[in-house]
Amino acid sequence: MQLSFPSVSPFLELVQQAERNSKNIILRDHSLGVAATAGQLLYNVSLLRNKLRTALLQNGMYDARNDNEDKFIFLLAPPGWEYVVSMLTIFSLGAAMSAQSIVIRPEEMKRLFKLSKALALLYAPAFSERVDAIRALCAESDSGVNPKLSFVEIQTAYPDGLGSHTYEAEPSTRSTTDQMGSLFFTSGTSGNQKGVVHSYQALLASARERIETWKLTENDVVLNQKPGNWMGGIFGIIPSLMSGACLETCAGVFNPRWFWDRVSQGGVSVFDIAPTGYDRLAQYFDEHIAGLPPPQRESYIQGMIATRVAGVSGSLLPPHTQKRWTDLRRGKPLLNLLGSTEATLICSMKWENPKYTDMAVPGVEVKLVDGEMRLKAPSMFLRYLSDDPMQTEKAFDSDGFFKTGDCAEKLGDSYKLYGRANIDVLHFWGFTLHTGEIEAALFSLPYIASATVLSLDDEEYQERAAALVQMKPSFQSKQPDLKTLRNDLTEGTGLFLFKQPTVVCWLREGEAIPLTVNGKISKKEARQRFFGDNWRSNERVEVLNLKDMEYWRIGGLC
Incomplete structure (x- = not known):
């Protein structure tokens, strides 16, 4: 069978891999039990492409010749086999992919459909019930969603046993310079959620930068545990496809146990996760791995040490997280990968450099x-x-x-x-405070397991630094009050009095600091859930009475 694809990346590289090394595995989806070669991947892209194009044409929702219209095709699937097949299918039709959270509410999906004028929704069979609810909501007379929007279930042939194929490049009728590549929505942790549109060329440029920086080859394994609806998720995928490295995934939810077990088996070259992910991995290590016999425990540690690029992205890397993992990896720090949904990767660290100096991406x-x-x-x-x-x-x-x-x-x-000006920087009594600095001081105290600092509006003092804190299990019977916490910060960290929290809420057993589906701390949700609008009268919240404190005693000038 002859298969045709656009003469652009990553199709060019996949065709070359299929022709050069037809048995090389480039994708392992541990959740679905799929291991696929480049040829098997391309074959399934061809199948799904025909199905999706037929559905779009039948509904009059697609004209490949019209480059002036937005062509957004939504995707609901965990990162893995179905996601990658669908992503390439969408790109091959000259459309832009908009992957959504696998736990998205039907009401939210309807809103995004209206905003983007989406052409179609591709969805994994596992989410058929959720899609039925979305479809019913969109079918209402006042939904505002285009009634011709196509709902297409992702269908793939199990990779084993497929025959050989030949490939050809499709005649180019349009320039990829003008093609859109993706529509991702910001997390909403630092402001109103916005859709961010990237060109196809920008996606490829960013992928090539990662390939060059990390020296990715066919001998590498890239472990991807990021949600597919996040910009960071797609940038674990495209570089793998273009370089020939093997992409490994396991469902759409971060699983510390699975992650540690896979790393202990060895062979992992690259992964990057959010700082909160590293904290969860550290907690799992302390609870389940640290007490194992030395040879067994060492296999986990050596797997982490051998990983060439252990990156951090999604939010600022706290000093306590870096120190813990540098110690665990015996002197090899985590690599800070600074970026944003709007600009993709801005700064990375050169893993070859023993000092791991931060380096701006060329052209920034x-x-x-x-x-x-x-x-x-x-x-x-x-x-x-x-x-x-x-x-x-x-x-x-x-x-x-x-x-x-x-x-x-x-x-x-x-x-x-x-950090972000609107969530990580606050103004208290004439001082400018940075929540990251306060959080680092809190984490240095021996009894604190997790903490986040957020701002609370205060009519008299502008904003208060409020700490949401969780005790380590062994210290839970010795929970301090706010005054003791502040004294410990002074004596143990030297943090100035004006920088210390003046409001605190202690998490109870079974509670956790809320996270977004992308693994970021949601300070907006934490503020509402644990403090509320009437935080002064909340019985769980302890508030320092500043009327008893003289301004100059906390560092102010009189």
Whole structure:
């Protein structure tokens, strides 16, 4: 059978792999039990492509010749076999992929359909009931969703036993320069959720940068445990396909036990997860691995040490997390991978360099304006998709620099980030506080297992630094009060009094700091769930009475 594909990456590389080494496994989905070669992957892309194109044509929802219209095709599938087949299918039709959370509510999906004017929804069979609810909601007369929107179930042939194929490049009738590649939605942890549109060329440029930086080859294994609806998820996938490395996945939910077991088997070259993921891995290690016999425990540790790129992305890397993992990996630190949904990868660390110096991605320009980091990057997004038509224009300054919203300080030739201005920086009684610094001090106390610091509005003092804290199990019977916590911070960390929390809520057994599906701490949800609008009268919340404290005693000038 002859299969034809666009003469662009990653199809070019996949065809070359299929012709050069037909038995090489490039994808292992441990959840579905699928191990596929490049040829088997391309065959399934061809099958699904025919099915999707037929559905779109029947509904009059697709015209390949019209390059002026948005072509967004939504995807509901965990990262793995079905996701990769669907992603390539969408790209091969010249459309842009918009992968959604596998736990998305039908009401939210309807809203995104209306906003994007989606052509279709591709979905894994495991989510058929959820899609039925989405379909019913969209069918209502006042839904605002295009009634011709196609719902297409992902169907693939099990890879084993497929015959040989030949391949040809499709005649190019359009330029990929103008093709859109993806529509991802921001997490909403630092502001209103927005759709971020990237060009296909930007996706490829960012993938090539990762391949070059990490020196990915066919001998590597990339372990991907990130949700597919996150920009960081797709950038564990495309570089693997283009380089010939084997992509390994396991369902769409981060599983510390599975992750540790896979790493202990050896052979993993690259992975990156959020800081909270590393904290969960550390907790699992302490509870289930640390007490194993030395030879068995050592296999887990050596697997982590042997991983060439153990990256961190999604949010700022706290010092306590870096220290714990540098010690565990016996001197090999985690690699900080700074990026954003809008600009993709901005800065990484050279894993070959023993000092692991932060290095800006080539082509990235940085400037500071009133403490805010602003960027120009070769992989910058095309535009926002939101209800505000001026959203994109407002995101850039007059010189074309993107306003990141991140607070930073230039130290020599480097920049020190303090986090998002609207969630990680607060103003208290005339002082500027950085939540990351306070959280680092809290984690240094021996009895604290997890903590996050957020702001609470205060009419008299502007904003309060509120700590949501969880005790380690062995210390739970000795929970301190707020005054003792502040004394411990002073004596144990030297944190200035004005930087210390003035509000605290202690988590109870079975409670946890809320996370988004992307693994980021949701300070918005934490604030509402544990403090509420009337936090002063919340019986679980302890508040420091600042009327009894003189301003100069906490570091203020009189």
